[in-house]
Amino acid sequence: MPPTYTSGSDILLSNLEIVPGRRIRTHLGVVQGSTVRAKHVGKDLLSGLKNIVGGELKAYTELMQEAREEASRRMVEQAESLGANAVLNIRYSTTSITAGAAEILAYGTAVMLE
Template sequence: MLLSNIEYIPGYTITRHLGLVQGSTVRAKHAGRDLMASLKNIVGGELKGYTELLNESRQEAIERMQAQARSIGANAVINVRFSTSNIAAGASELLAYGTAVVLEKREGA
């Protein structure tokens, strides 16, 4: 499935617009990661545990969005965006959303 954060994919024509699709995941912080993050705040530097958590969350949200798009007959999702929000203390949602479409390759492209 093609994904794009722009409104079209060069070399393809949108033949059907299927609407909004989305995928989300809610993750809680791990106590060990939280402790290490607190220590990093003192000395500075990347919070690798949180970076991994966010990468895993993004990937899961994308996979869920793609599954929803496939279920309605799409072969691409355009204008993909991400959003995050706090759900509760220590838990956050990561949302991926975009427009499900059917694309056809242009002749000569």
């Protein structure tokens, strides 16, 4: 079975270019979703201290997980608006916007599978 999951909607999401056993009927194009998140000043202070002694910066881990989920949700909404039943070859990208803020971009190919 390929590494796929569903988003809570009926759209199949996969990091693969194809789905074994399924044929792509229609290619609908690239879909994307993004969000820009900023650090909380209080959490930033505590993370700065953690940075000195080492270890995981859990506040940032949670922030980035929430950002990936939001970007993915927006990507799925765009795919649904095109009539897709799957988004394939999903990728994520992170870009620093300013000091303390980052963009998470989720993108993939919207398709209709048979």
